C-alpha cells in the first residue's frame with residue numbers, strides 16, 4: 001500500500017511513518033516543517049520505500065500529485081500546542097481549516113480514503129466525563145484564543161463527515177487525547193516533554209494553575225496502532241473515534257513521578273494560567289476519553305502505562 005502522511009515529520013506522523021515502513025508499505029510524507037522536524041524522519045531517509053516532500057498541504061499541485069500516487073491519506077498536519085495556539089491564533093485557524101479543506105478536496109477528486117486527525121480539545125469545557133463521541137462540545141468565548149483551536153478542528157470534523165455524507169468520500173475522524181512519547185517537543189507547551197527537560201536540567205518544574213487538573217496520557221505507539229487499524233477497517237468509514245488512555249492523572253502527580261524517575265533535585269513552581277498563557281485563560285479540570293466505540297470496532301486497549309511512557313521520554317531526552 002502507498003500511504004500519504006501529511007505532517008509526517010511531526011511527532012505522531014513520524015511514528016505512523018515508522019509503523020507503515022515496518023509493515024512493508026510505501027510511505028510518502030508531506031510536511032512544511034513548521035512544527036515538525038527533519039530529525040524525526042532522518043532515520044527513514046535511507047529506506048527505499050520512504051519518500052518525503054517539504055512543502056505545505058496548501059500547495060495544491062504538490063498535494064494533488066501525492067494524493068494521486070497514494071492509496072490512503074492520513075491528514076496529521078495541523079497547528080498544535082496550546083502555547084502556539086494562544087500566541088498565533090491566525091496561523092492556527094488558517095492552517096487547520098485551509099489545510100483540511102485542501103486535503104479533503106484533493107482526496108475527493110480521486111476518491112481516496114482519508115483519516116483526519118482531530119483533538120480532544122473539541123470537548124472544551126464539557127463536564128460529561130468520560131467524553132463520548134456523540135456528547136456535546138462546549139466551547140468557551142471567542143475572545144479566548146485557546147478555543148480557536150477547538151473550533152478550527154470542529155470545522156475540520158464537520159467537513160470530513162459532510163464529505164462522506166454528501167459525496168461518499170470515505171473519511172474517518174479521530175479525536176486524539178493527550179498523546180506522548182519520544183520525539184514530542186515541549187516547544188509548543190506540551191507538559192510532559194517540558195517537565196522532563198526541566199527535571200533533567202535541574203531547573204524548576206513549571207506546574208500551571210493548581211496542578212490538580214487531570215489528563216489521560218496515551219503512548220504514541222498505542223495511538224499509532226489504533227490509527228493503522230482504523231484505516232484497515234471498513235466499518236470505520238464515515239465515523240468518529242476517541243483515541244486515548246483511560247489512566248487519569250493530575251499534573252501534580254505527573255511532576256512528582258518525573259522527579260522520582262529522574263532522581264532530580266528540582267523544585268516544583270506553580271505558575272498562574274494568566275502568566276503561563278494569557279489573561280483569562282481557561283483550562284479544563286478533567287479530560288477523560290470514553291474509548292468503548294474504538295474498543296468495540298478494533299479491540300483497542302492502550303497497553304503502555306504512564307511510568308513506562310515517562311521512562312521512554314526521559315530516555316529520549318537523556319540521549320539528545
Ligand code: UDP
Pocket residue numbers: 081082178189190191192194195206207208209213215251283
Ligand atoms: N501544563 C503545566 N506545565 C507546563 C505545560 C503544561 O502544568 O509546563 C499543564 C497545562 O496547563 C494543562 C496540562 O499541563 O493543564 C496539559 O497541558 P498540555 O499543553 O500538555 O496539553 P493540553 O491538555 O492542555 O492540550
